Amino acid sequence: MLPILFVMPFLQLLILSNAASFEVKNIRFSYIDNDRSTASRELISKFQASDYFIGFENFSSKKEANLQMQKGKTDVILEIPNHFERNLLKDKKTNLSISINAIDGAAAGVENVYILQIINSFNQKIRSELFQYQDADFVPSENIISIPSFWYNNTLNYKTLMVPGILVLLVTMITLFLSSMNIVREKEIGTLEQINVTPIQKYQFIIGKLFPFWVLGLLILTIGLTIAKIVFDIPVLGNVGLIYFFTSVYLLVVLGIGLFISNYTETQQQAMFIAWFFMVIFILMSGLFTPIESMPDWAQKITLFNPIRYFVEIIRMVMLKGARISDIAEPFCIITFYAVIINFLAIWSYKKTN
Amino acid sequence: MSIQVENISKSYPKTLAVSDISFEVKEGELFGLIGPDGAGKTTLFRILTTVLLADEGKATVAGLDVIQDYKEIRKNIGYMPGKFSLYQDLTITENLNFFATIFGTTLEENYDLIKEIYIQIEPFKNRRAGALSGGMKQKLALCCALIHKPKILFLDEPTTGVDPVSRKEFWEMLKRLQKKGITILVSTPYMDEAALCDRIALIQKGQILKIDSPENIVSHYNKTIYKVRTKNKHQLILDLKKYPSHYSAFAFGEHVHYIDQNIHFDPTELEKYLKEQLHSEIDIAVAKTSIEDVFMDFTMLNQ
Incomplete structure (x- = not known):
């Protein structure tokens, strides 16, 4: 399982970044x-x-x-x-x-x-x-030539836009799926029953189950950023530490959603299905493939609840525009707020359903 | 009292699992809950081990209330669920160390208690739990339940799906643990295991039919049981059930156990009747009463 966990995102990043392009060629x-x-x-x-x-x-x-x-x-x-x-x-x-x-x-x-x-x-x-x-009396039209200057991505390279986005996707997907299936698995096998009769506290158990995925998420981010730099030569203008700081909070939101799904499902199959359902909505409404600005008004409002939207926005801002902490303060506060809310709900429902 | 249960009831959305059950288990006792599948044994175990809340009633374990002092109870009990529920991808040693750590102890600290059982699985200590045989899994589960030196041991159908030799061994282990002062509450669908308990509660459809020692249950039983055998067993049961003064007839091993309503029952008359029904090789004798006979009788009365 472990090699798959690391090889898969590596391959996905290499393949998808080249394939997911809107350039018409x-x-x-x-x-x-x-x-x-x-x-x-x-x-x-x-x-x-x-x-x-x-x-x-x-x-x-x-x-x-x-x-x-x-x-x-x-x-x-x-x-x-x-x-x-x-x-x-x-x-x-x-x-x-x-x-x-x-x-x-x-x-x-x-x-x-x-x-x-x-x-x-x-x-x-x-x-x-x-x-x-x-034609002797031909008057040549005035020569007004517009020379566009493309900021932040002056060669109009699609990969510059897509690689950070796909990296967000991979980090989210892997941590969401693994965490949502993890506690359900204990339910399915029956080990949760044995754990429940031990003096171990609920929060200890939850932290013990989710912490590895938090680390895993940051690890995948590291691998992804390395590939982005070495293979795709994506500029990283901003502070990498800022990306890590944001991701560490963002992962709490994802893990909270995973735990929430775990609580309301009985089998890994159900958990997988629900995780997929959310994942597809999150991806398509994240602004990764289609700009949020061109969505209808109501859809734009829905995207405000989508954590991936903020991550995509921030990672692009930091990597390509060199945004500082003050520039990303607003999305950062929103994601922190979501992290608190979702984890509160998840722990509350965990207590209720067990 | 080690375990005290007072008027406990629990129902699930569509079924009544346990209804108004009361019993007591004395300290150091080996107490058996005997009943068929779906009788409510597991529900009762889950209530007593604090993983399920009862709808009504009160229960204390080791003098602690199952609702208020659940945290304290969990430190003092060992629970072995009916389904193997250790980590299949951890080895024997890893599982033991894991559970020891959770209980804030170490394998070495309570090694004396599990030594006899652990020695039997030690040769495979680096094997993953998932790859163990049924008997070994069960020994490992028992070790894990004992690792923190519990006062009370809850064993939910520990011998289901285990071969006869391992079952016998397992009960011997329980007897030895009992001598070390551990109170044991065990459930089983096997009537032959009931005789090995100090006291048993016969349970069916969420209700307790009788609580007593196995010897008393058998000796207080006042009906005479006859074991009947003929060539055609299936037809024999049907014919016995047609016999005018019959009370009950059910298959028991190679015989059919038959009880008559009449106290002055004469076996020769039954033999005559069976001959009329064209049975051959007829053999009728008085049988030794077993727990199963009593249980079947109670079940019938209950219905």
């Missing part, structure tokens, strides 16, 4: 070139120059291309109309048709932006190259 691009001119070829070569697109299948008809879209073989179809180049030169405008597979709406939106950017830059080039010398 490897877009399968296909086109129908009805014009077969210099301009149309130039446009297509612009797409080919981009890292985001692959495939570049050429179809002879829209019908054929649509069939491939139906089969899921292509994501984007660009149709260049007849007389594309001629219209461009003569009328200074023309149309392009773009079809995007929008089963995943968010990805389709991103793909649309990529495509528009490429067409835009093509547009500008055409203007400067083709029109200027033909």
Whole structure:
């Protein structure tokens, strides 16, 4: 069991951090070139120059291309109309048709932006190259170029965002599952009955059962932070001690939930099921995969009860923004408050149910 | 008095487990609770060992109230639940040390008390408890229950699922512990073990039918029991139950134990009746009364 306990999070962190990415890459691009001119070829070569697109299948008809879209073989179809180049030169405008597979709406939106950017830059080039010398009184548009500066993650690397989040997940998952199943296991095997007739105090028993998981949680955090630094080169701008300080309180909340689940279940199977139920809600409402700001108002209010939300927020703030204790004081107070409440409830229900 | 139970009742949501039970166990006594499964023995044990609260009634263990002084009681009793409940993934030594530590003592301190039992499992002391045989598990459990030198030992069906030789050994161990001054309350569904107790309480459906020493229970029994045997045992029981003056008939080993309503019962007449019912190899003799006979009779009356 012990090797699994350490190897599993290690593997999960390595695999998930690479896989759980929202970057839209490897877009399968296909086109129908009805014009077969210099301009149309130039446009297509612009797409080919981009890292985001692959495939570049050429179809002879829209019908054929649509069939491939139906089969899921292509994501984007660009149709260049007849007389594309001629219209461009003569009328200074023309149309392009773009079809995007929008089963995943968010990805389709991103793909649309990529495509528009490429067409835009093509547009500008055409203007400067083709029109200027033909049209004497052409006034070039004012050159306003926006150069974005991305703070805290200037290469827009998704791993920088995801690794701390996934680390939070692992720490929470392992401690919650193990602690919720632990006391139930004693119930199931019957050892709790034997322990109950000994003079050992309830709080001694509970601390004895949960303390190892508290240590384990911090140990996994240590392993995770090491991997984040060495393998993923995630910057740790803030004080690592602050992360440990927060985690040590946060783990009390998780262990309290585990104990609470233990009290109301009779078998490990039931405990596992309930722990999973909470875990899924916690994960999806944590802001780890989807930003909390884009959730509906009522859902945002629910996330206020989610401990993972605060941990994700804090670990990102400390690691990526270099937040100080004064910056995280509010979420820290909330989590401390939860730790007190949940442990009070857990111990109260432990006394009641036994 | 070591254990005093007064009008204890306990019911679960759908069943009445123990109803208005009272009895006393003297100091140094080996007291047996004898009854079938579901009679309420375990419930009674759990109330006396302070892990379950009774609905009504009062009980004291070693002179301490089970509700108010539960902490003190736990220091003075050893409890061996019916289900093996030690840590299966700890070894014999680890289990012993663990329980010794919980009770604030050490294995060495009370080694004298468990020595005789411990020696038998010592060769396997580094084996995990889960990998032990039934008899060894039970010896280990007894050692763990004795580790803190309890005044009173509660043993809930300690011999269920244990082979006959180990059962006999186990009772010999109990007798020796009793000589060391430990009061023992033991429950068992086996009637043959009842005879080994100083006093027994016959318990059924949460009620005590009779409390006395096994000898008295047997000798005070005033009905004569006949053991009957023929070739076809199953048909014999059916036919005996049809016999006009029959009181009871039940299978007992290879015989059928038969009691007649009539004090002046004549076995030859029964033999004649059985012959008419086409039974062969008929053998009728007076049987020695056993606890089981008495228990069966009480059970019948109770129903």
